[in-house]
Amino acid sequence: QKEVEQDPGPLSVPEGAIVSLNCTYSNSAFQYFMWYRQYSRKGPELLMYTYSSGNKEDGRFTAQVDKSSKYISLFIRDSQPSDSATYLCAMSAGAGGTSYGKLTFGQGTILTVHP
């Protein structure tokens, strides 16, 4: 079983739709959760960061973490063609002792928002 599972899609939605992207994970030690966005021919860039369970909102984006279900989500409201990209979830158990907070990534979901 992979540590982090993410449906690769592709996902195609019309402009203005609400998009839901999800990841599940198996390592209960994960407590830091991130969403990265990767445009074509570019490297990933951090979009949202959440610690532990709960919701975080930033403009049209909402990140949700449910640690009891080991499930995280990213919602995009009023989606735009400029949101078309690959979205990668990433998570970490945090730094502790002699180890650093290594990131574990999902494989990414390809999203296309068409006008």
Place this chain on the structure above:
Amino acid sequence: ETGVTQTPRHLVMGMTNKKSLKCEQHLGHNAMYWYKQSAKKPLELMFVYSLEERVENNSVPSRFSPECPNSSHLFLHLHTLQPEDSALYLCASSHDLEGASGTYEQYFGPGTRLTVT
């Protein structure tokens, strides 16, 4: 130049060639990373450097050899690669090692698209 830059952006090499990938970060960060990104697979962490010291070699074959001469530059030396090594190689940096200062943001370069023939 700003952010993280990588050269070359595209590389085609034969299995017997030797080549090097270069990464430079202009952010004053202390940690740098090499990742491999293959289609339909998660990002695979290859190497991690903190203050020019390697802190992780994630079971990477010896045909990949990293070098970090200073905190701004990172190289990946390639030799006798296999066709399955064809992928996008991403370099990233962060202010400190992930979690060391309570942050988890990595800044990525655009990657080098490597094709091994």
